[in-house]
Amino acid sequence: MASDIPYQTSLPLGAQLHRLLAAIGLRPRAAVILVPYLWLTIFFVVPCFIILKISLAQTLIAQPPYTPMLGPDSVPHEQIFDNFKRLGNDLLYIVAYGNSLKLAAISTVLCLLIGYPMAYGIARCSPSTRSLLLLAIILPFWTSFLIRVYAWMSILGKEGVLNDFLLAIGVINEPLQILYTPTAMYIGIVYAYLPFMILPLYSNLEKMDMSLLEAAADLGCRPFKAFCVITIPLSLPGIIAGSLLVFIPAVGEYVIPELLGGPDALMIGRVVYNEFSQNRDWPMSSAVAVAILLALVIPIMLFQYFQNKAQEAPK
């Protein structure tokens, strides 16, 4: 009987935690969400506002290299958006944004064209083959992204594997200039982002009810048409998810254009880097970054909108 007493006086750990949370006015469920929210606030929201703050300042030869927000050295109110005005007026930035959006858009379409048949094929395999193929899709992530891009340099270079091979079989007489061209950039981006297209498409196509295609055939619909009017519309959420997962990071991609794209490939990621490290113009660099962020937030919001819509729809 005596051994019961300690249990009655000291509560289990869970209950203690419960009381503690209640004391500061939190329900346990809210506490669980609090952790990721705190993380995101400290490491995402706050830095975003710091960047926004810097983007409204002007460059200064000092430490830190930009004007403070308040005080005698602060930027006059009428000049607070000057960096953003420069973004709109300077052709360099407009061209860079255009190039990046074009690169991202074309790469997304290429990823979709290559990824859709792959995802479709994997989804139609037997379960054991399926997991093997999915592993093969994810396998490259085990090696460093940089190393994989460098590998492409050695494949695509003048004395690279590809040129050696083509020369050896006699298709070409002199090496092709692929490295440091837009083609190399597209190869690199499509290569790097293809898994992000395949995985959401796969998870969508894998869930598809095959009896729908049988029903379509039964009603007189040929396989290709059934694919167009049944499979594609039903995989739209997967297409949207995959496309955004490719498009959004591809817009801001820095490494691939830098390494594979040659010196004249003017991309927005590169502009951010150059403004920051070469020109030491932190405010301008931040303004460029804020502008991309806004350009990407809109697609994300669209994505969320379509996701919600897809969730309202049946399975």
Added chain:
Amino acid sequence: MAAERARAETTTQVWNDPNAKPYIRIENVTKKFGDFVAVNDVSLNIYRGELFALLGGSGCGKTTLLRMLAGFEQPTSGKIYIDDVDMADIPPYERPTNMMFQSYALFPHMTVEQNVAFGLKQDKTPAEQVKTRVGSILDMVQMRQFAHRKPHQLSGGQRQRVALARSLVKEPKLLLLDEPLGALDKKLREATQFEIMNIQDRLGITFIVVTHDQEEAMTLSTRIGVMNSGQIVQVGTPKEIYEYPNTKFVADFIGSVNLFEGHIVEDEPGHVLISAPEAGTEIYIDHGISSAPGAKVWVAIRPEKMDLTKNRPDDSDRNSAPGIVKGIAYMGNLSVYLIKLDSGKEVKVTMSNQRRAAEHAIDWDDRVYVTWHANSPVALLS
């Protein structure tokens, strides 16, 4: 007119006419999935205007057979002819069949109306005609007011009716129904059963229905094919199947039955006498079965063809088995009695409750005699 014709066909029993040409011929069809034999050497003729039910438990191969007719599976061996055309190389989208899927397989991204119109649009039917035909078929299944809903906004029964409408709208020559009434409650099921029979009468379509529900098969069909482990064990009208099952399996699967093991004592053209120690009495049947004397047989007697009496019958050594009442289930219109015979075997007897609180009512633990008429038992050799 069509109704009269269809009814005439069923009354003349076209399948008994040696000159009649079958509409569907299934010849020695076998389907294997790996080592598993789903359909084992099935041969079957089905005639125009029939409502044929494939009846069997789960995994008996009935759905596989249906899917081979629709063209979703290819027979491993054997041939299927529809209207004298070999179906071997004809893909599903060119077959004169439509199927109602057990899962309904409604297109989730289309409205009810678009789902039903889908088949007509594949045939490039003019838009106006599509509209009128879809409208009238939706009226028929009473789904007009839901035409603009999507499948996920419908109840199970409503989806089933949309699936039925979609398979009917093209007025196929052969309609395949996979467990068509499974999801409906009893009242709606009965209504839909009669609706299906009406449609069949009106349009003269040949129907093949797959079901595990014997009651559904009985009510709907002109003939039933009972399937067991990939084979068709008996084909016949609902009455033939019920009254004259040819095997223990069929007798047991369709309705409820009391089975006694025994051996033949006498087998004459006019009667059979079977000694059945299990029954505790000799069983006399007033028709011959032509088998060797001494052969092992099973005697099947339906519960409703048995009678109970407290008084010892005069001819008590034949067709009267003594026992004790072990249970009574009152079902309203009838009562089911569970009788433990002296041999230890339990039999079920159903009696209709003609009178309220019958005078000499049979009660628990009463000593009774189970009797039956000489034409009631069926002797089964396997």
